[in-house]
Amino acid sequence: MTLFSLEMILFQLALAFCILCTFGYLLSLLIKRVILAKISTWVLAISFCFLTLGLVTVILNTAGLTNLGSRNFLVFFAWAGSGVYLGFQLKTKTRLLGAFISPFILLLMIAAASQEAGKSLLPQNLQSWLTTLHLVFAIIGEALFVLASCAGAMFIIQNSLLKHKKLGKMSRLLPSLSDLDRINHLCLLWGFPLLTIGIIAGAVFAGMVWKTLLPADPKIIWSFAAWVIYGFLLHQRLAIGWKGSRMAFLSCAVFILFLVSFLAVRFYFTTLHDFI
Secondary structure, eight states, X not given: OOHHHHHHHHHHHHHHHHHHHHHHHHHHHHHTOHHHHHHHHHHHHHHHHHHHHHHHHHHHHHTSSTTOBHHHHHHHHHHHHHHHHHHHHTTOOOGGGHHHHHHHHHXXXXXXXXXXTXXXXXXXXXXXXXXXXXXXXXXXXHHHHHHHHHHHHHHHHHHHHHHTTOXXXXXXXXXXXXXXXXXXXXXXXXXXXXXXXXXXXXXXXXXXHTSOSSOSOHHHHHHHHXXXXXXXXXXXXXXXXXXXXXHHHHHHHHHHHHHHHHXXXXXXXXXXXXXX
């Protein structure tokens, strides 16, 4: 069996288990059984293991990650999101948050499956360890921001149910508001410096190639705006003490704003990052 064949098998297994865990999480909401959410967390962990083995196979197959393929770029994003969420499971009991996270991961996996296997993501002139560093840290930082927004959305929903006394049997399934707020805090705390490292790596590479740290590129402007606003949220949280419902609403609003603007930039503007 070739490394490429092994890579494909591992991807298919990861996708299958991702489908199962998404179905399990959503079913646990419908029938109100926490045991299904617990099982789905383990299924997601199995999918994460297959994704990890798949990425290791990719590294062995391509002798590194300087020429990351289009499919593997999306797989890495799914891997980062899964890993970040599972990591929080070690500290908190927020298994039902997987009902918000797993559909997003599944969409990334489906998008990856639609990409041509072996197709290069980066143009030849952009293949560098600095570019890889830029993508890796930016992706992990953005995955943390996605999780922060999911925790914020769940906080808003649960807080509304509590105020209207409509929890009922759902109370056994839902995590505490303090755990959700803590996840929001930790995601901002770690996501911002990781995105900062990613932006610095990209700026250094741009300075080497284009002789300017910040080329006039719509996607670069979008990334810098995201960095500024998330930095503002982190500052307000640490210095002013913003938390709870306010941070939950802001995290969701900022994420939706940047998702819409990202799609607008992706489909209506020509950028140096058209490969993403």
